[in-house]
Amino acid sequence: MSPRVQSAPRGARTVSVLSVAMLALTMTGCSAAEDAEDAVxxxxxLTAExxxxxxxxxxxxxxxxEVMPEGDLLVSTGLNGESRIYRAPVDDATSPTVSDDLDERYFGEGATVHGDRVWQLTWKSGVAFARDADTLEVxxxxxxxxxxxxxxxDGDRLVMSDGSPTLTFRDPTTFAPTDSVEVTLDGEPVDEINELECTGTGDERTVWANVWHSDRILRIDPATGDVTGVVDLDLPAGDRDGADVLNGIAENRADGAPDNSFLVTGKxxxxxxxVQFSEE
Structure with missing residues (x-):
């Protein structure tokens, strides 16, 4: 979404249970300290190593x-006149093997691979591009x-965020909406749900989501919208001059990768x- 620079303070690597409660209150505009203290x-x-x-x-x-089935990274970028989508090796994403630029009128957003097709969003244009997964041609x-x-x-459908607490499920062939769910933390809606990663199958499906203006990643049950885990990441690259917010999470599908291993980066x-996530 918007190219504004990072405005949220850098968070600790982990958050306390009280911090999770305060996140729920912050997302809904409640600022009373006594309410935060009472809401455990x-x-x-989750911690991240x-x-x-x-x-x-x-x-x-x-x-x-995202990590494609063949092991390449799929990266979609934003900003008008600079938006593109490319494939690159995980061990050196500075060397794309395939790349395609968007017309300068489009601000690129999230992307995912489904079968032999890649879908790429645009921010405010209301257009999703279907691309060949190998060549990235529209x-x-x-x-x-x-x-x-x-x-x-998630293997059967697409899951899309729009900056609100709502996740919309879409047909992977037509892109038509089929259902939706509201993301809630302790019963309160969470706004500014951003980049997504789908993991698991069947009843074990999970959606991981960046929250804009923060270093937080949420683990979400897509069947209910309930947040089932929260992790704060304070990563060195985010403190580099010129760096923007944390944004980008992909399941690590490399051979031998440990359980709950992910690739993360930022704008x-x-x-x-x-990183490897684990529960305290």
Whole structure:
């Protein structure tokens, strides 16, 4: 979404249970300290261990990040006149193997691969581009109402965010909406849901989501919209001059990758991190 620079303070690597409660209150505009102290969240707090680092293209205003079935990174970037989508090796995303620029009228947003097709969102244009997964050439397009922010595929359907607490499920062929769910933390809606990653299958499906203006990633049950875990990331690349917010989460699908291993980066970051999430 918007190219405004980071305005949220850098967070701690982990958050306390009280911090999770305060996140729920902050998202709904409640600022009374006594309410925060009384609201003890039952949502698990996750920690993140950095297990590896890789070079990343610091000119990429990262809006979408995913690992393709063949192992390449899929990266979608934003800003009018600078938006593009590209494939690159995980160990050096500064060297794309395939790349395609968007027309300068489009502000690129999230993207995901579904079968032999890649879908890429635009921010305010209401246009989603369907692309060949190998060449990234545009093969079709679809329209949608509202803004486009994040996108992932759970294998059967697409999951889309639009900056609100709502996740919209879409047909992967037509891009038509089929259902929706509201994301809530301790029963309160969470605004500014951003980049998405879908993991798991069947009843074990999970959506992971960046929250704009923060270093937080949420673990969400897509069946109910309930947040089932919260992690705060304070990563060094985010403190580099010129870097913007944390944005970009992809399941690490490399052979031998540990459970709950992800790749994360941010807008205009120079580093891609491998991190492993665990519950305290």
């Amino acid at each position: 969240s039952t949502v698990p707090v 950095i297990t590896d680092e890789h070079p990343f293209d610091s000119s990429s205003f990262t809006q979408g990040l 093969t079709d397009e679809a329209s949608y109402d509202g803004e486009g922010w994040g996108l992932c595929s 205009l970051w120079d580093t891609l991190y491998e």
